[in-house]
Amino acid sequence: MGIDQTMSDFDQLQYQAKTVSELTIIIQAKKIPNALLFSGNENTGRKESAFLFAKACNCLKETGIACNTCKSCRKIDADSHPDILCVNLRKGKKIISISQIREMGLAISSKPNEAKFRMVLILNADLMNRQAQNALLKMLEEPPEKTFFILIANKTSYLLPTIISRCRDIRFKPLTDKLIEHCLINEFKVDKQMAVIASKTADSDLKKAMMYLNLNQNDEAKDVDWIKRRKWLLNALASIIKTDSNTCISKGLMLSQKLSFNPDLIDDTIAIMKTFFRDLMIFKLYPKKIVNLDFFDTFTDISQMVETKKKCDWTGYLYETEKRLASNCTLRLTLDKFFLKIVTNKRKLIYD
Numbered sequence: 001m002g003i004d005q006t007m008s009d010f011d012q013l014q015y016q017a018k019t020v021s022e023l024t025i026i027i028q029a030k031k032i033p034n035a036l037l038f039s040g041n042e043n044t045g046r047k048e049s050a051f052l053f054a055k056a057c058n059c060l061k062e063t064g065i066a067c068n069t070c071k072s073c074r075k076i077d078a079d080s081h082p083d084i085l086c087v088n089l090r091k092g093k094k095i096i097s098i099s100q101i102r103e104m105g106l107a108i109s110s111k112p113n114e115a116k117f118r119m120v121l122i123l124n125a126d127l128m129n130r131q132a133q134n135a136l137l138k139m140l141e142e143p144p145e146k147t148f149f150i151l152i153a154n155k156t157s158y159l160l161p162t163i164i165s166r167c168r169d170i171r172f173k174p175l176t177d178k179l180i181e182h183c184l185i186n187e188f189k190v191d192k193q194m195a196v197i198a199s200k201t202a203d204s205d206l207k208k209a210m211m212y213l214n215l216n217q218n219d220e221a222k223d224v225d226w227i228k229r230r231k232w233l234l235n236a237l238a239s240i241i242k243t244d245s246n247t248c249i250s251k252g253l254m255l256s257q258k259l260s261f262n263p264d265l266i267d268d269t270i271a272i273m274k275t276f277f278r279d280l281m282i283f284k285l286y287p288k289k290i291v292n293l294d295f296f297d298t299f300t301d302i303s304q305m306v307e308t309k310k311k312c313d314w315t316g317y318l319y320e321t322e323k324r325l326a327s328n329c330t331l332r333l334t335l336d337k338f339f340l341k342i343v344t345n346k347r348k349l350i351y352d
């Protein structure tokens with residue numbers, strides 16, 4: 001597994017200067033910790049940094065930074081270095097299991113083949129279940145020779161405190177909306193309004209912002225036209241709110257059905273829905289602060305139709321829905337319930 005090339009045309013690490021220099025100091029001091037925890041949001045350059053770190057530790061030129069030309073650097077880049085191991089979620093799975101950690105343990109039970117420092121990279125380390133974490137903890141307590149672990153995690157609170165205490169914590173700060181906006185405008189020549197919309201919808205994640213603007217080249221989601229999908233979704237939500245009570249029930253259920261056809265897109269769909277309900281909630285007070293500025297006229301229409309209390313309730317329902325989906329509730333039923341709640345709340349009936 002090599003460096004994630006999907007962002008090759010845009011270097012996330014240029015915004016992590018402090019973190020990169022912290023890692024360089026570690027290498028130059030020749031005191032490589034047994035375990036490092038790279039914490040932070042998605043797409044802040046953590047995986048890229050892990051590979052750069054492994055290259056720099058093993059670079060034959062020994063300058064403390066990766067030369068990218070020696071045999072070792074090239075092997076790591078080509079994904080053919082025998083001492084660079086990576087553990088990640090298996091396809092279709094939501095947790096990293098103990099068998100994966102045991103398998104890795106077996107692979108590192110003998111000495112490294114050729115590396116000065118072998119790297120075991122654990123992506124999505126916060127998705128290891130408890131047994132897997134306990135198995136890993138044993139390895140961290142008695143680390144194999146010339147081996148360091150890098151754990152990449154979003155939610156460090158999911159990790160055992162005993163694991164965290166054995167790791168040197170390296171934090172990757174999230175990019176700000178403004179920074180993402182600036183990148184989109186300057187690097188990708190996106191117009192200002194769309195740059196604002198994408199950066200605010202993407203919640204500090206540049207790669208996501210690029211996805212919403214169909215800018216990602218090698219992304220698995222490239223088949224989805226997010227510009228079109230976002231417009232369709234916002235129009236569909238506005239239409240549910242605009243129409244009379246009987247029609248809006250069927251519209252809500254129809255939208256629920258359509259959204260549940262694409263479970264893989266649900267997180268980003270919810271992200272867009274959140275901007276819609278948030279905009280609706282704040283429009284009367286701060287019309288210029290809404291995210292979906294290209295729907296300004298729509299919000300002018302619909303914000304008059306609903307009282308503020310309901311708008312707040314709806315946003316609350318959406319957050320509940322997001323939580324339910326994260327705890328594996330059935331997608332269709334959860335979305336049905338969400339839209340029915342919106343519709344019935346609109347009609348001033350009590351539904352639960």
Ligand SMILES: [Zn+2]
Pocket residue numbers: 058059060061066067068069070071072073074
């Ligand atoms: Zn090198």
